[in-house]
Amino acid sequence: MIFSLTMNPSLDRFLYVDELKSDDTIRVKKVNDYPAGKGIDVSRVIEELGGETAAISILGGEAGEQILYMLQDEGVITIPVWIKTETRTNVMIETKSEQFRMSLPTYEIKGEDIEMIKEIVEKFVKKDTSIVISGSLPNGLKSSFYSNIISDLKKDHIKVYFDADGEKLREGLKSKPHCIKPNLHEFERLIDKKLLSKTQIIDEGIKARKNFDLGILLISLGSEGALAFSEDxxxxxKPLEIEVDSSVGSGDSFLAAFVYYKEQLNLSTEESLRAANAAGAATAMTPGTELLHKKDFLALYKKSIVEKVNL
Ligand SMILES: Nc1ncnc2c1ncn2[C@@H]1O[C@H](COP(=O)(O)OP(=O)(O)OP(=O)(O)O)[C@@H](O)[C@H]1O
Ligand SMILES: [Mg+2]
Structure with missing residues (x-):
């Protein structure tokens, strides 16, 4: 079983209108709701690819219930951590020519909620399994939450894959997760350096894997593919040629496929990277926040090339 942990989920509501006009009633033609959150994305992708996963997520109020039903409907096992405050809803308005994204304020989290999260993680995440921890944190929760929970999980020999940005990434790294997957911008922020060539990224990647004592470092490069730094x-x-629609969620899909192939199917790093590359690209083919379709993934997987870099 591969677990995921989402501390700051949201319900993404897309409203489709012809145009936005002031002082007039705007008719909404269609409303689509999606469960959102980076750990949730990871579990949805693993489920779509046929793996066994459970999404642990903070949820609250009606939006939280709706997320739970939607995940259940997709067959994603969800372990909710219910809190009294409502899960945020982000509203996206799409007109014929524009998109407006409204990100609503995130909730405050209380001390007792934090304890409950730790307890649930400890109870459900079994020894010798893997967990993907990713995304932002709700208000009131310090970045050190990530270093604490990673260090608790490691005591039970749980492999932690970690995807976060800025201060949260830096804090989490203090507890030495097995793997991180920054994109290039996140990696540059982490090492506080602008990287101008592939050679430079490779040099800094090798150094960073050593300095942060990581099992594996994955740096995703969007349409340029990805680089992976491992023991061997x-x-x-290599970048896959696709018809790009929206790459939102590509990084989550890349990580999801990598963990699934490596930890559940027990395939080699190279083979797992081929799958990860195909999964990221397949998600970039779908619109908005929609994730990959298995048939696109399978078609791209056949074409996905991973090469060892001669150093
Ligand atoms: N336009 C594209 N063409 C081909 N492959 C892509 C494209 N965009 C993304 N990918 C694949 O998906 C992977 C992850 O993409 P990216 O680097 O954009 O992640 P990200 O910025 O972390 O995304 P997010 O955080 O929104 O999930 C890339 O390493 C690549 O394999
Ligand atoms: Mg990302």
């Missing part, structure tokens, strides 16, 4: 060398995922 550096690998390059």
């Amino acid at each position: 060398g550096v690998y390059e995922c």
Whole structure:
């Protein structure tokens, strides 16, 4: 079983209108709701690919219930951590030519909620399994939450895959997760350096894996593919040619497929990277926040090339 942890989920509501006019009633033609959150994305992708996963997520109020029903409907096992405050709803308005994204304030989290999260994680995440921890944190929760929970999980020999940005990433790294997956911008922020060439990224990637004592470092490069730094060398995922729609969620899909192939199917790093590359690209083919379709993934997987870099 691969677990995921989402501390700051949201219900993404898309409203489709012809145009936005002031002082007039605007008719909404269609409303689509999606469960959102980076850990939730990871579990949804693993489920779509046929793996066994459970999404642990903070949820609250009606939006929280709706997320739970939607995940259940997709067959994603969800372990909710119910809190009294309503899960935020983000509203996206799409006109014929524009998109407006409204991100609503995130809730405050209380001390007792934090204890409950830790307890649930401890009870459900079994020894010798893997967990993907990703995304932002709700208000009131310090970045050190990530270093604390990672260090607790590691005591039970749980492999932690970690995807966060800025201060949260830096804090989490203090407890030495097994793997992180920054994109290039996140990696540059982490090492506080602008990287101008692939050679430079490779040099800094090798250094960072050592300095942060990581099992594996994955750096995703969007349409340029990805680089992976592991014990047995550096690998390059060659970019796949696709018709791009929206790459939102591509990084989550990349990580999801990697963990599934590596930890559940027990395949090699190279093979797992081929799957990860295909999953990221397949998600970039779908609109908005929609994630991959298995048939696109399978078609791209056949074409996905990973090469070992000669150092
Ligand atoms: N336009 C694209 N063409 C081909 N592959 C892509 C494209 N965009 C993304 N990918 C694949 O998906 C992977 C992850 O993408 P990206 O680097 O954009 O992640 P990200 O910025 O972390 O995304 P997010 O945080 O929204 O999930 C890339 O390494 C690549 O394999
Ligand atoms: Mg990302």
